[in-house]
Amino acid sequence: MNPTLSQEQIDFFNLEGYLVIKSFYDMNRDIEPIHFAIYNIIGLLIKKYNLPFIQAPFSSETFDSCFQDLITHDRKLGSEAYDAVKQIPAFVRLVSSERHDSVFSQIRKNSFPGVAAGGYGIRMDHPGEEKFRAGWHQDYTSQFRSIDGLVFWSPLVQITESIGPLQICPGSHKEGMVPVHTQNGKEPGKTGAYATVLKDEENLLSKYPVVHVLASPGDLLILDFLVIHASGYNVSNRSRWSMQMRHFNFNDPTGIKIGWAGSFAAGKSIESVHPELIADRKGV
Template sequence: MIEDAQREFFAKEGYLLIKGFYDFDTDILPILRDIHRIIGLVAERHGISLSREEFSPERFDDGYPTLLATNRRIAGEVYDLVKQIPSFLRLISHPKAEALFRDIRGTDHAGIGAASYGIRIDNPNEEKFRSHWHQEFVFQPQSIDGIVFWTPLLPIKPDLGPVVILPRSNLDGLCTYVRGTTYAEKAGAYQIGIHDEDAVVARYEHVAPLTDPTDLLIMDFLTIHGSGYNTSGRSRWSVQGRFFNFRDPIGMKVGWRASITAGTEVEAIFPDNFVSAE
């Protein structure tokens, strides 16, 4: 599905941007329509009047800033509900995506981890829930040769905070992590960070690809990456899915565990890769 040069680039650099991987009308547009409808339904449920025009792909999220400004918990309902729409689930399990994963990893048995997919809504100037530097395998311990599939739902410009990737970091194995130091003020899994993060991050180049809906950005489960800072006036909407290889011996050893957000205790799985916060 990809050229040999792309395959080699992914293996070496730990990421690959594939332009126009999905079809806009068939794959992306239905998701945008459903998000627009859900925003309206949540507003109706809470008696909030929205001043917005009819649906358009460019402004599919009209009304969401009003919900966010009114009550963050109400906006949180949108965050939870958009992960339940069939159009989104079809994209996550798209036959092309599965075929690409199988092709790259040379496996006949791909999986999608429990609680490993969603639609992120990164609001402007909000740090608490921003995804900081991490490797996916620590948070998604299904197989060490897993791949993140990332697609934006609006054009990603520099001020929206593109994904920042550290090329070739995948070649250096799993980092050492710590909970409750640099990110102690964050919630849940967001408290886990790379030990001696500044020194680790400084060893690598930083790249932040600009992407459009239909583009697919894939990242190795060991590639260090994080969300950029959204300094725009609009939320950044993106789709994340994660495939893993059932035949990976490390995944088999740990039992293809679910996402940390599903309650998996990663410190118990990776005791040699965690240090005490003291």
């Protein structure tokens, strides 16, 4: 059954730029098959590298058993798992769910929803790791496709304060497209989308409160492509696993103008598609 949003939910999203829907996904049908596939991929990596780790019996609470052992042994194994898990069939089926189309069409009237190629995946944010933590940003800058876009974000583990909840600036989508610096001088180790910094970031953030989104597996957080947000700091002893699925609007005029082009994941730079968004450019 496709979900029906209330007018109150739609109004809240339009005002704040985000919406949380509890238990949007069915744990047995939608989430557990993804958990089980991740568990098996971890098991295959243990076997591949002949490591002495023994996974706990599978459950949705233990699906990432031995993953911390893997990345402690060799951080590169985390990258191997990262590339693998986005190809799990149960996850790919969820990405293109009709339920997402339905929600998109209810929030954006007269839209023509599309799935952003390269805009979906499963993240693991490791404890204490800053290099790949997403700083304050708008998804449009790192994704493009169309300004009128939505991020469907859902955790695969319980999101607590210690594991690092997503941080959102409610109402910040009304800023429109914010120019960015493409080099992070404070954290030079970051590259690509992780290296971008919002223009006049400190003053911009001071205009908005910050909401920390605590959520459970099965919950859905929907974000406007222009709402300003950042990954939380993971100070726990477990990686934060979450799904990101980005959808755009084929009918969006800017999307049509740029040919629904992608950004970093599509191998295109901000300069080549939106030079006006480069904060270092004269006159910006």
